[in-house]
Amino acid sequence: MKVKYAVLASVLALGGCDQLGKKAMDSLPDPSPQQAQAAQEAYDDLREQNFEQLMAHLEPELKAHFEENEKELHKFARGLPKEQFKTRKIVAKNIEKASNQPGKYTVTYEYGYAKNLVQYDVSFDKAGGSAKICDLNVSVFGEKVN
Structure with a gap:
């Protein structure tokens, strides 16, 4: 009987955490239409x-980074279906503020394929700010893409 209560309490606690995470994400603004289009x-x-x-969508610093590290860009591209x-x-939104750097607004999109x-x-400078991308990252899960 105690095991059933422990399992039930765990399920309820995890459900509550999921709701808290959703509320936290919902409290952050969505990207502006221009930012969503640029992304x-x-x-x-x-x-x-x-x-x-692609380079036309990037801030000068990121553009310079990818021009110096062209292999990284090609690696991202090859991995995409x-x-x-x-x-x-949108599965996550985050606003990062560091005292020694300008803020960064990151949106995580999830694309589902077969x-x-x-x-x-x-990432952008801020929510509703510039439509120039200041950072990006891609992760592919599932079968290897040729």
Whole structure:
């Protein structure tokens, strides 16, 4: 009987944590329409390996970083599925404030494919701010993409 109560309490606690996380994410603003459009266009350009068009969406510092580390950009692009994604949703939002650096607003998108899941983190200067991307990262889960 005690085990049943412990399991029930654990399930309720985990459910409560999920609700707290959702409320915390909902308290942060969504990206502006211009930021959302820039994020999507940059993702599409990366997937299609249109690096010149991709660079137009990036802040000068990130653009310079990828020009110096071109292999990193190609690695991101090669790992992305080429088929059309089935789902796209925001799964996290974060505002990072460091005393010695300007703030950073990061949105994590999740793209669902038939055999893969892609996590795409894209950062801007602030929520509702510039549509220029100051950081991005891509993680692919599932079957290896050729």
